[in-house]
Amino acid sequence: MFRPERDVWYVTGWDVRQFTYCPVIPWLRANYGVEEPPTFSMALGLDVGRDVKELIARKLNLPKPWRFEVRVDDHREGLSGTVDILAGSRWFAVVEVKAFKRRRFEHFTSQLFFYVYLVNKALGPVRESYLVLGDEVVSYVVDEYVLKKASELVRKVREVKASAKPPNPRRGTHCSYCWYRRYCLSFG
Numbered sequence: 001m002f003r004p005e006r007d008v009w010y011v012t013g014w015d016v017r018q019f020t021y022c023p024v025i026p027w028l029r030a031n032y033g034v035e036e037p038p039t040f041s042m043a044l045g046l047d048v049g050r051d052v053k054e055l056i057a058r059k060l061n062l063p064k065p066w067r068f069e070v071r072v073d074d075h076r077e078g079l080s081g082t083v084d085i086l087a088g089s090r091w092f093a094v095v096e097v098k099a100f101k102r103r104r105f106e107h108f109t110s111q112l113f114f115y116v117y118l119v120n121k122a123l124g125p126v127r128e129s130y131l132v133l134g135d136e137v138v139s140y141v142v143d144e145y146v147l148k149k150a151s152e153l154v155r156k157v158r159e160v161k162a163s164a165k166p167p168n169p170r171r172g173t174h175c176s177y178c179w180y181r182r183y184c185l186s187f188g
Contacts, residue, residue, distance in 0.1 A: 011080075019157045022178070024168075024169045026160055027163065029161075030160075053097060054066065060093070062093045062095070066085065068084065068086075078158075079121065081114065083119065086123075096112040096115060096131050100133065101134035105138075110150075113153070114153060
C-alpha cells in the first residue's frame with residue numbers, strides 16, 4: 001500500500017501543521033522515521049465523533065452533503081490529507097475540528113489552509129473555511145492570500161523534508177516539553 005507520509009516529496013496536513021509548530025519535526029519524520037506516540041489529549045482529540053461533527057455542520061449552516069474524515073489525495077501535486085468536515089458539492093466548505101480550545105493555534109490554521117488548498121486543487125473551489133477549537137469557531141475568508149500561503153507552505157515543507165541537514169528549530173517555551181527534543185540536534 002502506498003503511504004504518502006513516507007515519501008519525502010509528498011506533503012500532508014500533518015507535515016504542514018508540524019512544520020508551522022517547528023520545522024524540525026517533519027524533517028525528523030522524513031529523515032529518521034520517528035513519530036511521537038499518541039498522547040492522552042491526542043487520543044481525546046481523535047475521538048471527536050461523527051455526531052459532534054454533524055452538530056458543528058448544522059450550527060455552521062454548511063451546504064449539504066456533509067462528509068466526515070474525508071481522505072483527499074492529489075497524486076499529481078503530491079498532496080494528501082484527511083479533512084474533518086467537507087461540505088458541499090459544486091463548491092466546498094472545509095472545517096478542521098480540534099477538541100480543545102488553545103491559546104496558540106497558528107499551526108492548526110496552517111493545517112486548515114493546506115486542506116483548503118488541497119480540496120481546491122483536487123475537488124473544486126472552496127468558499128468557506130472554519131477552524132473549530134472546542135466551543136470556539138474561527139472563520140477564514142478563502143481568497144488568493146490563503147491559497148498562496150498554503151502553496152508557499154507546501155514548497156517550504158518539501159524543501160525541509162528533502163534537505164540532508166535539519167532546519168533550525170522554532171525555539172520557544174514549547175521546546176521544554178516537545179517529545180522530539182530527544183532527536184533535535186540543537187539540544188544535543
